[in-house]
Amino acid sequence: MSKSPGEKGSVPLNFLHILVGRDAFTSVTERSDRVTGGISADRTLFYNTDGELKKAPPFGTFGQALKECQEMFARKAELLKTAGVGEICVVRGPERMGANGREWREDYSIQSNDAKECQEQDHCWERLDNKKGTPADELLPFRVMTLAKNAYVIQEREWGWGEGCAICRSQLQALPQPPRYPRFGKFALDPDTEEPVTSTVVQVDFDGDPAEGIVPYLVELDSGGEVLAPKDTAELVVAAGQQPAEPWHVTQARGSEQRELRRRGMEYAGQAKHPALFQPSQLHRWLLPSFLEATSAWRSSGQPEQLQIRRLPNVRLETEGIVSFDCFTQEFCKMLLEEVLNYQARAEVPRSPSTASNYGLVLNEIGLKPVFSALLEEHLLGIATRLFGPIELQDAFTAGSQGFEHWGGDSLSAHHTFVVRYQPDEDRSLDMHVDECDVTFNFGLTNSDDFRGSDLAFCGMLGSEEHRKHLHTYKHRCGRCVVHLGKRRHGALAISSGRRMSLIMWCKSPVFRQSDEYLLRRFAPRTRKRPRSPDRVCLSHEHDSDYEEKLERLSRQRGEPRRFRGSTAGQ
Ligand SMILES: O=C(O)CCC(=O)C(=O)O
Ligand SMILES: [Fe+2]
Structure with a gap:
């Protein structure tokens, strides 16, 4: 390949x-x-x-x-x-x-x-x-x-x-x-x-420059799938000023996806361990009062400026482009874990949440989508607007810091929400990757004392010369959220004992993805500068065709014994 x-x-x-x-x-x-x-x-x-x-x-x-x-x-x-x-x-x-x-x-x-x-x-x-x-x-x-x-x-x-x-x-x-x-x-x-x-x-x-109108029309499905049409698709070719219709195949794809989600959600609803978790109206019960307080002015006024990042509980600028804050109650973490385990104990083998993760659960599929849509609309959107929205809306908290570019944070409307699970005898680590989304919210669900290792390592942005340079290592805490751009390379280091579970929301802005700004950002020629030599932790076994070669070189530089070709190393 x-x-x-x-x-x-x-x-x-x-x-x-x-x-x-x-x-x-x-x-x-x-x-x-x-x-x-x-x-x-x-x-x-x-x-x-x-x-x-x-x-x-x-x-x-x-x-x-x-x-x-x-x-x-x-x-x-x-x-x-x-x-x-x-x-x-x-x-x-x-x-x-x-x-x-x-x-x-x-x-x-x-x-x-x-x-x-x-x-x-x-x-x-x-x-x-x-x-x-x-x-x-x-x-x-x-x-x-x-x-x-x-x-x-x-x-x-x-x-x-x-x-x-x-x-x-x-x-x-x-x-x-x-x-x-x-x-x-x-x-x-x-x-x-x-x-x-x-x-x-x-x-x-x-x-x-892309000539206007030539680029594909791309639609994200909730499941993470994508449907694509040329902009010449009949439904999209309309007189200036008119709203184009959705192409027929997008409607079909959405329809069958929604039917499937509804079927699965309804199927499980009757067997849920914590039915209250499934009620969007109960969402406020699972959020820390101090978190609710920080988003409330924005929520009622709709003015992004009224949400101040520094008011998020125990907020921290982890490093460029990465912020963390407390969000969920301990009770919520416990209940959600129980719910996931309850679902997984059933006979049906659920779909794995992402291509890389085998032991998790897509929460949208068990009927929890409305709750997380409410979380996105009523809370996270305000935060994303201030971190990854248009420059004029950027919060003072991150002003002057790099890595907070506009990636449609102010118009996130779709999400793929799932739980990942790591144990020494199951998925031990997660290879370096970027997410299939614009902004990722990642919430710890397990107590830090319940596991050892399994930190989240962050590297540079996709396409930048820093792409494979190590930037930061983050330790998950129960109820705490770490937020970053989807196109920032990251991965989970090996767990040595216990079990870690995290709740992940891959959030997308279909609106932003149709904009010229996005297309330029995403597809314009990359920097011509030579990428800096990679850090070992940022190498991806799955995605880097030079993985073996780079690992070998890094080992030699450290004076380590020669590795046999074809062997693979964990992260
Ligand atoms: O293990 C984690 O916390 C991160 C998982 C992750 O990056 C992903 O599933 O995309
Ligand atoms: Fe990820």
Whole structure:
């Protein structure tokens, strides 16, 4: 999977291109199918240029869909061409494709959590074939994600699409390239390493200003999943000043997610150990009076300036970009722990809360989402506004300190809330990573005396030259919250005894994510400065392709015995 850095932009994607289903790419001939062992006419996923598109056969619903794509493109062709920008066009859903949505089924399960599994199976197709009979509307939400993944597959020859991909690639390279924005491309990137990976997310990488309207429309789901559409998606193309509608596939994805959450929440509600925990109206009971006091003026007036960070109980500027304060009562920590353990004692194996953590619980899934939404709206939002909101709203407490940039702290509205658990015989540590969110609130649930080790190590911001430099180590305390930007690298050190549990809220601002400011911050070219040599604690086994090499070098510098290649070290 690893590529040399220069290689990333080496596959030019500077032209109009459309992702379509199989069979549409008529100029790509058959390929051998490694999964079935046979030959399939999988004409793959990719089409390009207006001219090429016109050659597509207007057969059946597929031709119709292509035609629609073409028309859609025609509307914005000038803009796109001027910008030299690639664009994804998603073929419309089964209502256009006929009742048989099977054309798309093979990609049903690709979500970020499953990417690894797909990779292990070489191809997701086989697995999805086994899902025959799944109603088409259940498959829909994932289709766009899948197409996003395919956009990347074009670039990664060695990944599973064999000859078909190679052919696409050579055809793409043979096409004339527009002169501007030579580094433009669409990638699915690992947020930590920025290496292309299979992923649900397509991101735009550009050199220079993004032309307005070209970037994908990205929607975060509560589960942490992301749905993506091009801004040319029919629903989003509206007259100036009009409010665009939600693209159909986003509605579908949200709908099925909400149905599932409601089902699970209702299922558990009757068996809850502490029903009061599930009532948003009771939230104030779980918060320290001094915390309530600190947020109350803002809550009643709506004026962010009325929330003063220094008034949060025992607030501490841990280091640049990281603040901690007391928040929950001991009673709440105890009750929530009991509730989690009660749920986990049931037979059903819950979904793990994040890709890296195995022994935790997504609280949104057991019916606690409304409570944490209330916590976010009524309290945390005010704090985030003052720490990670627009500069003019920044609190005096952190003024002059680095690391408190605007990341949509004033418009956080979505959250993925879960509990993590560490024990020497379970998850011992958590590899260095960045979070899938804009701002993270992390609350200790266990007493500091109940465990040893398991501190939280913080490093630099993603994309900065300090990314792998150690900044601070934080020790969790029961009821206390540590807040930081999602894109700050961090990880949990090994626990040596006892058990630690923490409550984590990954908070996102979909509004901010649609803004130019965010796009520039997130996707604009990184610093060209050479990253500083990493600190050992900030190395990520999972995300750093040079992990072994750097570890070896650091060990040599310390005069430690030579390590055997291929061995892995804990954090
Ligand atoms: O262990 C912790 O407190 C942090 C966990 C974490 O960073 C995460 O789950 O994203
Ligand atoms: Fe994290």
